[in-house]
Amino acid sequence: MHYVAIVTVVALLQFLYFGVLVGKARAQYGIAAPAVSGNEIFERYFRVQMNTLEQLLMFLPSLWIFAHYANPLWAASLGVVFVIGRAIYCRSYARDPKNRSLGFALTALPTLIMMAGILWQAIRTLMAAQ
Amino acid sequence: MHYVAIVTVVALLQFLYFGVLVGKARAQYGIAAPAVSGNEIFERYFRVQMNTLEQLLMFLPSLWIFAHYANPLWAASLGVVFVIGRAIYCRSYARDPKNRSLGFALTALPTLIMMAGILWQAIRTLMAAQ
Amino acid sequence: MHYVAIVTVVALLQFLYFGVLVGKARAQYGIAAPAVSGNEIFERYFRVQMNTLEQLLMFLPSLWIFAHYANPLWAASLGVVFVIGRAIYCRSYARDPKNRSLGFALTALPTLIMMAGILWQAIRTLMAAQ
Numbered sequence: 451m452h453y454v455a456i457v458t459v460v461a462l463l464q465f466l467y468f469g470v471l472v473g474k475a476r477a478q479y480g481i482a483a484p485a486v487s488g489n490e491i492f493e494r495y496f497r498v499q500m501n502t503l504e505q506l507l508m509f510l511p512s513l514w515i516f517a518h519y520a521n522p523l524w525a526a527s528l529g530v531v532f533v534i535g536r537a538i539y540c541r542s543y544a545r546d547p548k549n550r551s552l553g554f555a556l557t558a559l560p561t562l563i564m565m566a567g568i569l570w571q572a573i574r575t576l577m578a579a580q
Numbered sequence: 581m582h583y584v585a586i587v588t589v590v591a592l593l594q595f596l597y598f599g600v601l602v603g604k605a606r607a608q609y610g611i612a613a614p615a616v617s618g619n620e621i622f623e624r625y626f627r628v629q630m631n632t633l634e635q636l637l638m639f640l641p642s643l644w645i646f647a648h649y650a651n652p653l654w655a656a657s658l659g660v661v662f663v664i665g666r667a668i669y670c671r672s673y674a675r676d677p678k679n680r681s682l683g684f685a686l687t688a689l690p691t692l693i694m695m696a697g698i699l700w701q702a703i704r705t706l707m708a709a710q
Numbered sequence: 711m712h713y714v715a716i717v718t719v720v721a722l723l724q725f726l727y728f729g730v731l732v733g734k735a736r737a738q739y740g741i742a743a744p745a746v747s748g749n750e751i752f753e754r755y756f757r758v759q760m761n762t763l764e765q766l767l768m769f770l771p772s773l774w775i776f777a778h779y780a781n782p783l784w785a786a787s788l789g790v791v792f793v794i795g796r797a798i799y800c801r802s803y804a805r806d807p808k809n810r811s812l813g814f815a816l817t818a819l820p821t822l823i824m825m826a827g828i829l830w831q832a833i834r835t836l837m838a839a840q
Contacts, residue, residue, distance in 0.1 A: 452832040455775050459825045462768045469764065483807040484753035493614035503764060504599065504633060508592045510771055511640055515585050547613040565589045572582040572589075623744035634729065634763060638722045641770055645715050677743040695719045702712040 454517045457529035458510065464533055465506060468499040468540060494547060498540045501554075505536070509561045516564035519571040528560035535560070584647045587659035588640065594663055595636060598629040598670060624677060628670045631684075635666070639691045646694035649701040658690035665690070714777045717789035718770065724793055725766060728759040728800060754807060758800045761814075765796070769821045776824035779831040788820035795820070 472495045475481070479489035486496055509532055517525035535556025542549040602625045605611070609619035616626055639662055647655035665686025672679040732755045735741070739749035746756055769792055777785035795816025802809040 452836050455779070455828055455832045458771055458775065459828050462771065462825065465764075466768060483803075483810070484750070484757040486757070487617075487747075490614070497614040497616075499764070503767060504595075504629070506767055507633060507636055508596060510767075511588055511592065515588065519585070543614075550613070565592065568585055568589050572585045576582050617747075620744070627744040627746070634725075634759070637763060637766055637770075638726060641718055641722065645718065649715070673743075680743070695723065698715055698719050702715045706712050 451517060451522050453526035454513060454522050454529070457526045457533070458513065461506060461509070461529065461533050461536075464536055465499070465502050468495070468502055471495045471540070472499050491544070494544050497547075498543050501539070502536055505532075505557050505561070508565075509557070512561050512564040512568065515568050520564075520567050525564065528564060532557050532560045581647060581652050583656035584643060584652050584659070587656045587663070588643065591636060591639070591659065591663050591666075594666055595629070595632050598625070598632055601625045601670070602629050621674070624674050627677075628673050631669070632666055635662075635687050635691070638695075639687070642691050642694040642698065645698050650694075650697050655694065658694060662687050662690045711777060711782050713786035714773060714782050714789070717786045717793070718773065721766060721769070721789065721793050721796075724796055725759070725762050728755070728762055731755045731800070732759050751804070754804050757807075758803050761799070762796055765792075765817050765821070768825075769817070772821050772824040772828065775828050780824075780827050785824065788824060792817050792820045 472492075475489075475492040475495045476483070479492045481488050481492045487493055509529075513525050513529055516528075535553050537553075538556060539550055539553025542553050602622075605619075605622040605625045606613070609622045611618050611622045617623055639659075643655050643659055646658075665683050667683075668686060669680055669683025672683050732752075735749075735752040735755045736743070739752045741748050741752045747753055769789075773785050773789055776788075795813050797813075798816060799810055799813025802813050
């Protein structure tokens with residue numbers, strides 16, 4: 451599970467970095483806390499952070515359960531795709547929110563694959579035990 | 581733990597579905613990203629998704645720790661109540677935010693029960709080891 | 711892992727309490743759902759809750775992986791610092807958002823220390839296995 455642990459921390463550090471980008475945009479465009487709107491560019495970085503929060507909530511449990519059921523190396527590899535997808539998502543969303551589809555797909559797909567794998571394995575094991 | 585894994589994935593897929601509803605409301609009411617306000621109905625679906633994010637963050641760790649301490653089948657059953665409660669929450673919030681109490685209670689209660697069970701078991705075990 | 715389980719539940723109950731504070735501010739300042747803006751004090755409590763959500767997402771996985779790799783008692787102790795830091799964060803943010811740095815640092819630091827510990831242990835173990 452070492453690779454799964456490493457990819458977990460890397461994904462969380464990337465999320466932390468997106469939070470730093472929000473803080474920088476806050477300073478740059480003069481959006482003082484607690485406000486979270488008032489400048490288009492700031493709002494883009496804020497939405498990148500929030501969407502990543504939503505994605506991580508689905509990704510992290512899926513990653514660990516899939517690593518347990520299937521294969522830690524496959525799980526970690528899908529985790530690398532997730533992190534690269536998020537990097538693309540952040541860059542493209544900041545430039546133009548309309549271009550966020552590729553990065554979004556690259557982070558949603560690994561999670562969906564792992565969810566399908568978990569359901570498949572769990573149900574198959576329960577069936578076999580009948 | 582197979583049932584716990586299945587209920588975890590089902591709860592995450594439900595969360596994903598709430599995200600799809602937000603995307604559909606975004607298109608239907610013309611709220612272009614990164615905006616998250618401007619139409620009452622869109623804001624309701626957005627709040628359903630955000631509140632579910634908050635609830636899942638408390639539910640998922642409680643589910644797995646409770647499954648470990650107490651009984652995976654009880655944990656999974658409480659998880660089913662959580663998912664049904666969230667479905668009711670989404671429907672009633674979208675119609676009128678004032679009616680969100682029942683669905684909210686049905687998702688908060690399973691988590692609170694599991695939290696109480698964890699504290700009880702963990703403290704009892706530590707006491708017994710004295 | 712009993713202490714880690716207890717500190718997890720305490721951190722989640724604290725998050726739940728921040729949600730209750732948001733609900734109370736909603737009633738007190740007349741911000742009806744689904745609105746999440748319109749009053750400065752309400753927005754402060756709302757931001758405390760959202761920021762805690764972000765911090766917990768990084769804290770909880772780090773806590774459990776670190777407890778596994780390093781030492782459950784150290785993990786639980788860093789968790790206690792996290793919870794105290796969040797309490798300070800909430801109090802100071804509600805008074806004046808500009809004073810939120812100390813509480814923020816006290817919750818971010820335990821997570822960063824645990825992340826560094828996980829990376830160190832995981833990479834060292836992988837190296838040793840070569």
